[in-house]
Amino acid sequence: MPDLTQKHVVLATDLDGTFLGGTPQQKDDLYNYIEKNREWLGLVFVTGRDLDFIDEITQKDVPRPDAVIGDVGTTVVSGIDFSPIDAVETWIDERWKGADHASRILGDAPHLKLQEGFGGRRVSYFYEDEAAAKVSAEALEAEGYDVLMSDGIYFDILPRGVQKGPTLKQFIAAHDLPAQKILVAGDTLNDRSLFETGMDGVVVANAEEALLASISGLPNVHFSEFDGAGGVFDGLKRKLELLAELELPNV
Numbered sequence: 410m411p412d413l414t415q416k417h418v419v420l421a422t423d424l425d426g427t428f429l430g431g432t433p434q435q436k437d438d439l440y441n442y443i444e445k446n447r448e449w450l451g452l453v454f455v456t457g458r459d460l461d462f463i464d465e466i467t468q469k470d471v472p473r474p475d476a477v478i479g480d481v482g483t484t485v486v487s488g489i490d491f492s493p494i495d496a497v498e499t500w501i502d503e504r505w506k507g508a509d510h511a512s513r514i515l516g517d518a519p520h521l522k523l524q525e526g527f528g529g530r531r532v533s534y535f536y537e538d539e540a541a542a543k544v545s546a547e548a549l550e551a552e553g554y555d556v557l558m559s560d561g562i563y564f565d566i567l568p569r570g571v572q573k574g575p576t577l578k579q580f581i582a583a584h585d586l587p588a589q590k591i592l593v594a595g596d597t598l599n600d601r602s603l604f605e606t607g608m609d610g611v612v613v614a615n616a617e618e619a620l621l622a623s624i625s626g627l628p629n630v631h632f633s634e635f636d637g638a639g640g641v642f643d644g645l646k647r648k649l650e651l652l653a654e655l656e657l658p659n660v
Contacts, residue, residue, distance in 0.1 A: 410487035410494070411451070411475045413586055418648060419451035421478075421577055421603070422641055423595040424458055427613055429471070430596065430637020436470075439638040439645075443472045451590075452488070453580070455573045457481045457565070457599060459528040460491050480529025481557065481565050481599060482576035496583040497576065504568035505530035506553050511566050514552055518545055521564060530571070534564040559598035560617055574602030592648045594641045598623065604630050609651070611644025613637055 413419055420443075422428045429436070443452060454463060455478040467473040474488035483505075485497040511532050515521065520538035527533040536542035542564055546556035549566055557565040557572060573595075581588060593603040593610040597617040604610045604624045612620065615636040624630055631647055633640035 410489060410492075413451045413453075413475060413584055415449075416451035416590065417449040417652070418645070419453060419475075419586065419591050420641070420645060421453040421455050421591055421593045421608075423573075423597070423600050423603075424454055424456040424463075424466075426596040426615060426637060427594050427600075428454070428638060428641055429466070430613065430615060431635070431639045432637075435635070435637060435639035435642065439642040440470065440472050442642065442645075451475050453478060453577075454488070455482070455577055455593070455595075455600075455603060457533075457563070459526060460484065460486065461526065461528075463488075464491070476580070478573065478576050478580060480527060480531055481533075481567060482571050482573040482602075483529030483531045483567060485576060485580060494580070494583065497579045500579050501530050501568055501571055501576070504571055506568070508532045508566075510552070511549060511554060514548055514554075515545055521545065530568055532566040534566075535562050536564040557599050559619075563599065565599070572602040573600060574604075574606045577603060577608075578606055592644060594644055596620065596637075609648055611640060611647070613640030615640075 452474045453476045454474045476488050477486050485494045520541040521534040521536055524533040549556050553569050555567045555569050588608050591608045593608050595603050596613050598619045601623050604627055607629055610630045612632050614634055631644050633643040635643050
């Protein structure tokens, strides 16, 4: 993995609706800027997606990240060859009580439908009945899991204390990265923990209302007027402007 300590700024971004959102022109502008400035600009994907999906999109026109925090913070690998970042994955393993135990706690849960194609130390469902899903979440949390419900449909069972934000904090600690170098970006409730780290952040204009309501008072967050990649680029430019010692190459 590239040495991120040598980067001036590290963009730690969600994918769907954020880095992958916006118009084709907005995406081209952001992706081209990143590729032109890889010498000083780091890129970390912090996503609910699995590694197969990331491998697929980076075979096309999406920049390959320096590192991936995938599966809602439960997988942490190099973006170059997907080799595990052991210091962080060990921390996750210590907190994971297993998929089988979670399934036994849930029992027959007709309001939950198992998702396909997820990895990491998590179990992911779609939910239909919010009230019933909250009852299931309480039962799981009582047994040492965390449950993240987001976007009105997703139900993720996670290790206690493990989400995107806490895992990002473990990642930067393992790599001696100063928090002030990081810019986080997201659009849904499962990105809330990123903004709660206190690191500078940008919320894109197409963000979920529940996310906007939950972080409205955070002073470290910029609420962009642009959707998706346009909002990420807006936040990145603002981050660079805040770092007065940096020039703005190729902005």
